[in-house]
Amino acid sequence: MSAAWKQLAFQILLLFISCRHINTKTSGPTSPPLDPIGPLQTVEKGYVLKGNSHTEKVELLNPVNLVLMCTWAGSQNKSLNITGFWRKDGEEIENSRVTVQLKNEQYNLIRRFRIVSEEDLRCYSCVFGSKAKIDFVLAAPQIGEVRDKPIVSYVGDSVVITCKIEDSKPKPNTWNWYKANDTGKEQISTAAENHKYGIKNEERKTKLLVHNLTEDDSGFYYCGAVYNISTTMGHVELKVISFYEPLKPFIAIVVEVIILVAAILLYEKSQSKKDYTAAGNGANDQTNTQSPGENNGAEESSSMRQRKV
Numbered sequence: 001m002s003a004a005w006k007q008l009a010f011q012i013l014l015l016f017i018s019c020r021h022i023n024t025k026t027s028g029p030t031s032p033p034l035d036p037i038g039p040l041q042t043v044e045k046g047y048v049l050k051g052n053s054h055t056e057k058v059e060l061l062n063p064v065n066l067v068l069m070c071t072w073a074g075s076q077n078k079s080l081n082i083t084g085f086w087r088k089d090g091e092e093i094e095n096s097r098v099t100v101q102l103k104n105e106q107y108n109l110i111r112r113f114r115i116v117s118e119e120d121l122r123c124y125s126c127v128f129g130s131k132a133k134i135d136f137v138l139a140a141p142q143i144g145e146v147r148d149k150p151i152v153s154y155v156g157d158s159v160v161i162t163c164k165i166e167d168s169k170p171k172p173n174t175w176n177w178y179k180a181n182d183t184g185k186e187q188i189s190t191a192a193e194n195h196k197y198g199i200k201n202e203e204r205k206t207k208l209l210v211h212n213l214t215e216d217d218s219g220f221y222y223c224g225a226v227y228n229i230s231t232t233m234g235h236v237e238l239k240v241i242s243f244y245e246p247l248k249p250f251i252a253i254v255v256e257v258i259i260l261v262a263a264i265l266l267y268e269k270s271q272s273k274k275d276y277t278a279a280g281n282g283a284n285d286q287t288n289t290q291s292p293g294e295n296n297g298a299e300e301s302s303s304m305r306q307r308k309v
Helices: 003-020 245-288 292-308
Strands: 041-049 053-059 064-072 081-088 098-101 107-115 123-128 132-139 151-154 159-164 174-180 185-187 197-201 205-210 219-226 231-241
Touching (some): 041 132, 098 107, 159 231, 205 219
Parallel strands (some): 041 064
Antiparallel strands (some): 081 123
């Protein structure tokens, strides 16, 4: 065998040995995970303040890059520059203090915020020194209809609980229902084996059907309008009562009337007994007792009969 073939055989042997030591198993993806929401849309919100304070509500449907722009007209005695900074839920944001110069008779503050989840929906405030501020309250579209009084139904019946969002609001992606328990909220399941509940969703309205009610079904029910950025909650209280429950006030009144009539009858009976006793004692006194005048008259009559004799 020539030297060239020997060298080629030796290289093939080394390659075979090295391949046996290669570990083909991997512990996980080596590349970083992709951004699940993709590139964010940039949304600008601003307000021009002419007084000392203002609250601006900002409704968001999706994760965004939010640019907040604040303009303050200033006070009568305007300084050439003032200190401006930003707050989140009342706490100053670190490294947000800047010097704001007076331009065109007004002051301007601009800051970009990355809003990607429900945790980012907070109150962001731009503050001009200690003189003026603008609050931007971030939230998903709110459920406007609020029911103050509970829904009342009876044991054994069925009930329909309705929740809806205003027509002027964007329609949610879907709806969820929850029931309050000791630890918080439990999502209501409408699985095939669960005949207790039924859910019917429309674009801006949802209905929860609860069958075969018991007193344990009483409590708060929460409807959730699901948007990409957050879930907006509304609540309705349900009270399940037995059929004799409405009769309790009537029964209480009847019992009070019976007690009152019995008391009156006992009083009348006791008064009649006292009057009868008093009348009997008076008759006995008249029979057994004579006045002094009557006694003298009897004696005189007896004397006159004795003289005639």
